[in-house]
Structures are given as structure tokens and as C-alpha cells.
Amino acid sequence: MKPFRMLGRSIRDAFKSVIRNFSLSLASISCITITLIIVAVAVIASFNVQNFTKEIEKDMTIVVFLENDATEADVEEVKHKIDNISNVEKYTFQSKVEIKKQMQSESEVFNKVLEEWDENESPLKDTFQVKVKDIEKISATAEKIQAFNKVSVVRYGEGMVDKMVTAFSSIEKVTYGIVIALIIVTVFLIVNTIKLTISARKREISIMRLVGASNFTIKTPFIVEGMILGVFGSIVPIIISTYGYLAFYNHFDGHLFSELIQLIKPEPFIYTTSLIVLVIGIIVGMIGSASAVKKYLKV
Amino acid sequence: MDLVRIKNVEKKYKNGVTALYDLNLAIEKGAFVFVIGGSGSGKSTLIKMLYREEKPTKGQIIVGGLDVAKLKNRKVYKLRRKLGIVFQDYRLLPKQTVYENVAFALEVIGAKKDEIRVKVLKALEDVGLKHKLHEYPDHLSGGEQQRVAIARAIVNDPKLLLCDEPTGNLDPEMSMEIMKVLEEINNKRGTTIIMVTHDKDIVNKMKKQVITLKEGRLVNFKKKGTYNNEAI
Known part of the structure; x- marks a missing residue:
């Protein structure tokens, strides 16, 4: 050839x-x-x-605490709204009851203290952990969630990370x-x-x-x-x-x-x-x- | 049939010098043509345009059916494969043997080894150097080196052989030897030969066609010409 x-x-x-x-x-x-x-x-x-x-970036999540008096309907509403944000990849939800149970099972001391509090006094809050798709837009997403009804505090890895x-x-x-x-x-x-x-x-x-x-x-x-x-x-x-x-x-x-x-x-x-x-x-x-x-x- | 046709060709160099004015020529297949003229007559420019080393400023040059003036740089090889070119300074590769030098012309166009062998030996036989296959150019006389160059030029069976002062570096005896080789190639292979020269004796002895140029213009084109001092 x-x-x-x-x-x-x-x-x-x-x-x-x-x-x-x-x-x-x-x-x-x-x-x-x-x-x-x-x-x-x-x-x-x-x-x-x-x-x-x-x-x-994989470890960065937005943590959302709801207000103490949030009802189940409020929780549903927030869930629905988070679902609608396009930058949200996935989220997990823990209700205050679940958190209480988890903490109680983790230690004896917690168990006793938590036992004494009734539903309304409890400092525990309903919590969402939200993962985002695009890490660079994390603060914008956090702000959006902050604006929802009954949302009290929104935290993400500001600062150092x-x-x-x-x-x-x-x-x-x-x-x-x-x-x-x-x-x-x-x-x-x-x-x-x-x-x-x-x-x-x-x-x-x-x-x-x-x-x-x-x-x-x-x-x-x-x-x-x-x-x-x-x-x-x-x-x-x-x-x-x-x-x-x-x-x-x-x-x-x-x-x-x-x-x-x-x-x-x-x-x-x-x-x-x-x-x-x-x-x-x-x-x-x-x-x-x-x-x-x-x-x-x-x- | 004309192998070379030159129509209204003008060549003006970038420095403003015009080497050729409105040249018209036709050279037929199988011809043996001398191009003569003094320095500055445009004879070298003419031959350079035939192998597309230079481009004409105006006019048309047809060589073997190819429009040389319109040929793109990267297509020039198509023209060169139809031509054989021989120079005054031989242009051989010093580190390669006679055989390798001639074979080089076929190797670079991708010929098969067997084909190369047959053709190289035939070409070297035609120029009478079959016994010096493995010599290096440095060990050969000028005439022999030029014959190697001729073998390289004809190894590809070109239709046209262009010779630019091939005897310029040789003594009269060797020059005649070269001319005999060229004449034989012209006769046996039917190769058209265009040779630029200023050697009076050669032109007069050979009695071939003669194109005379003077100051960039064609003076005459004789069928059996001689070197006419007055014309130049």
C-alpha cells in the first residue's frame, strides 16, 4: 500500500x-x-x-429550621415550595418529634431532659436539609427559602467554606x-x-x-x-x-x-x-x- | 501536438525589472530545443516559468496540458512529476550513492521498491553509469555527476526534460559527452528537451531548433539553427 x-x-x-x-x-x-x-x-x-x-461542595447543605408553632400544614407548604425551587437537588425532612426521638436514643441525659418538656416548650424545631445542584447559587437559594412563611432560620456553609x-x-x-x-x-x-x-x-x-x-x-x-x-x-x-x-x-x-x-x-x-x-x-x-x-x- | 504552449507571456519581477515581454511560443512533442541569449535576455526566467519556480505576470503557459500560471503552490508537484529538470550545479545529495540519488526521485513519489530498482537501473544504463551504482557523487567527475543528475531527471519517464545550462561547469569534451546522452534520450525515449545554454560550439554542432532571446523578446525561432552572434 x-x-x-x-x-x-x-x-x-x-x-x-x-x-x-x-x-x-x-x-x-x-x-x-x-x-x-x-x-x-x-x-x-x-x-x-x-x-x-x-x-x-458535596458536603455543603442548606439547613432550614421552621418556627416553633409551625403546623403540619405549614410544613407541607414549605415542602412544596422547596420542591419548586429549580436549584434544589434533594432534601431531607426531620420533624421535631423525630429529632426528639433520635436525641433521646442517643443519650440518657438528653432522654431525661427532653422527657420533661412538652410539645410547646421544646426548643427543637422541624428541620430541612437541602442539597443544591449549583453550589455557586447557594446563597440565592438560601435567601429564597428564608422568605417562606414560618421559616425561622436558614443556615449554609457561609464564610470559611x-x-x-x-x-x-x-x-x-x-x-x-x-x-x-x-x-x-x-x-x-x-x-x-x-x-x-x-x-x-x-x-x-x-x-x-x-x-x-x-x-x-x-x-x-x-x-x-x-x-x-x-x-x-x-x-x-x-x-x-x-x-x-x-x-x-x-x-x-x-x-x-x-x-x-x-x-x-x-x-x-x-x-x-x-x-x-x-x-x-x-x-x-x-x-x-x-x-x-x-x-x-x-x- | 504541442507539448509546451506559451501565449502572451510577460514576466515582471517585484524589483521592477521586466524579464520577458509578450512572449509567444509553441514547442512540439519530441523536439530538441536550445534557448540562447545573452545575460538578461530572459532565458533563465523562461525555463523557471516552465517548471513553475516563477509565475508569469501576464499570459498563459501550458505544459503537457497543465495551466502552469494557474497552478496552486500545493499542486506544483503534479507539474513536476511530468518534468525532468537538470541544473548547472547537478544538485545531488552528497551523502547518498549514485543509485540512491536516482532512486530518491521515485521514492518520494511513493513508487514500489521493485519498480524503483528496474527504472533506476534503466536510467543509469541510458546515461552510461551502470558500473558506478555504489559510488558517492564526490568520487565522480563533473561530467559523471551531471549524468547522474540526468538519470534522476529521466527516471520517472517525463515528457519534458528541462536543462538549465547543464554544461556550464564542464570542459568541452565532457560537455559533448553530456550532449550525446541528451540526444540519445531525445531519440530513444522520445523525451522533449528544452535546454538553456550559452555554449556556441554545442549549438552549432547539434543543429537543433534554436530559440533566440534578446532583452526579454523573442528574436527568432529556427528549425535548424546556429548560434548567431549578431542576433545576441
Whole structure:
């Protein structure tokens, strides 16, 4: 088959070129390696931040206390209204009677104290626990519930948790920014490397054009060369990020600062990260070489 | 049948120099044509336009049915596959053997290995270099290097062979050797040959068609021409 034959030639030529221009190739491989190490760290950090945020968000609920004198009809009405809020994912309801029973069963002391109170004196209130779909709209949802009849107090994780989520999301944005900037720098480096290998092969390219090689045929070996540089450049970062993350995870017992911030389990995660690093390496190599070779394909 | 047809072609370079004015030409299949003229006559521009290294500013150039002036950059290879091109400076790959240099032209257009072998050997036989397959270009004389270049140009059985001063770097004896090879290719393979030269002896000895250019204009086109000093 002709396409396969041509591809075989391209790969052979690309390997030849990497070996022939060894010092130059080594230079770009090192550049890719350094970039990809930082990219790998950023990817790991960003995934973990996403994970923390998700875990924390999962635990965030709105707690709604009704007024003491709320009747069963009032409770039904509030239930109905909460159902109608679009941001509500689900809710649980505990009546004061249920709470009383639960508390009584939990401890002897509670049991005695609660026994003495009759229905009207009881400080216990009918309680809803509401989970929302979109955590960013939690305060708006809380305000809506606050406005309902017979609702006394509405609580959600204001303050600390809120701030943590915003802090994490800005950390995430910064890491993305750094990753993108680094990738651009690396692409430039590869463009220059491939340009040098091309200028060494200018004669060959001009002859190829003269004897009727299509642009595709001329381009492919260089693009393959870029991909090879990308693959070689991603080996060290993959090893470092894999073993580095394993060591990090084991050292901190799987969580950072407090139990609240859980790290992602290394098992499938490091494979995903390695794959991402490899793919970024290959794509960066490809883009770099494709743009370097473009200039030489004008007649 | 005309293989090359040039109609009202004008070439003006970006620096304002006009190399050719309103050129009209037709070259028939199987012809052997010399293009002569002094420096600045436009002969190099003419041949460069035939293989689409340069584009005409005005007019139409048809080579083997392809409208060269309208050919897009990425389609140029279609034209080049119909042509063989030989230069004064041979343009061989120094790190590859004679065989590899000739085979290169077929490899890059995706020919099969067996086909490459047969065609390369045939082309090298035609130029009389079958015994130097595994030599490197550096070990060959200028005339031999040029014959390798010719083998590379004809290996793909082109309809048209363009030669830009192929004997410019060679002594008279070697030049005649090259001319014999070209004449044989013209006779045996029926390849149309257009050759730019300023070598008076060659033109006079060969007695082929001669296109004379002067200052960008066609002076004459003779069937069995000689190198006329006055015209240039």
C-alpha cells in the first residue's frame, strides 16, 4: 500500500534525523522535559484542587429550621415550595418529634431532659436539609427559602467554606495559565530546533520539490520527528510525576492539612496524568514541527 | 501536438525589472530545443516559468496540458512529476550513492521498491553509469555527476526534460559527452528537451531548433539553427 510505504519512509527518516542531529535533538528534548515536568505538576495540582472542591461542595447543605408553632400544614407548604425551587437537588425532612426521638436514643441525659418538656416548650424545631445542584447559587437559594412563611432560620456553609472554594478555583485558573504559557514557550523552542534540522536538509527538500514530492510527503518526516522529540521529552516527566505523586501521597497519608482535603488516590490517577503528559508532549512536538516546516514549502 | 504552449507571456519581477515581454511560443512533442541569449535576455526566467519556480505576470503557459500560471503552490508537484529538470550545479545529495540519488526521485513519489530498482537501473544504463551504482557523487567527475543528475531527471519517464545550462561547469569534451546522452534520450525515449545554454560550439554542432532571446523578446525561432552572434 502506497500510504503505508510513505509512512514507513517518514518514520525511518525522522529517526535518522533525530540521531544525525543528536545534540540539537537532545536540546529540544531537554526543553520539552522541563516544560512537561512543570505541566505534570500543574496537572496533578489542578486535578487535586478540582477534587477538593467537588468533595467540599458535596458536603455543603442548606439547613432550614421552621418556627416553633409551625403546623403540619405549614410544613407541607414549605415542602412544596422547596420542591419548586429549580436549584434544589434533594432534601431531607426531620420533624421535631423525630429529632426528639433520635436525641433521646442517643443519650440518657438528653432522654431525661427532653422527657420533661412538652410539645410547646421544646426548643427543637422541624428541620430541612437541602442539597443544591449549583453550589455557586447557594446563597440565592438560601435567601429564597428564608422568605417562606414560618421559616425561622436558614443556615449554609457561609464564610470559611465559601472562601476556600473561591481560593481553590483561583488557584486552578493560575495553574491553567502557567501551563498554557509554558506550552507556548516550548512550541517556540521546538519550532527553532526543527528549523535548524530543516536548514541542514534544505537541499534535500528543494530536490524533493523538484522531483515532484507533494507537500504532505515533505512535511510528514519532520512532523514525525517533532512527535518523536515529544515522546522522548515526556519519558522523564512521566517517571517523575508518577513516583513523585506516589511518594507525596504516601507521605501525607492521602490528605493535606486536614481530613477535609483528600488527595486523589494514585492508582488510576497517575496513569491518566502520564497519558495527558505524553499527549501534550506529542501535540507540542507536532505543532512545533508543522509550523517550522511551513516556511520551506513555498515554491 | 504541442507539448509546451506559451501565449502572451510577460514576466515582471517585484524589483521592477521586466524579464520577458509578450512572449509567444509553441514547442512540439519530441523536439530538441536550445534557448540562447545573452545575460538578461530572459532565458533563465523562461525555463523557471516552465517548471513553475516563477509565475508569469501576464499570459498563459501550458505544459503537457497543465495551466502552469494557474497552478496552486500545493499542486506544483503534479507539474513536476511530468518534468525532468537538470541544473548547472547537478544538485545531488552528497551523502547518498549514485543509485540512491536516482532512486530518491521515485521514492518520494511513493513508487514500489521493485519498480524503483528496474527504472533506476534503466536510467543509469541510458546515461552510461551502470558500473558506478555504489559510488558517492564526490568520487565522480563533473561530467559523471551531471549524468547522474540526468538519470534522476529521466527516471520517472517525463515528457519534458528541462536543462538549465547543464554544461556550464564542464570542459568541452565532457560537455559533448553530456550532449550525446541528451540526444540519445531525445531519440530513444522520445523525451522533449528544452535546454538553456550559452555554449556556441554545442549549438552549432547539434543543429537543433534554436530559440533566440534578446532583452526579454523573442528574436527568432529556427528549425535548424546556429548560434548567431549578431542576433545576441
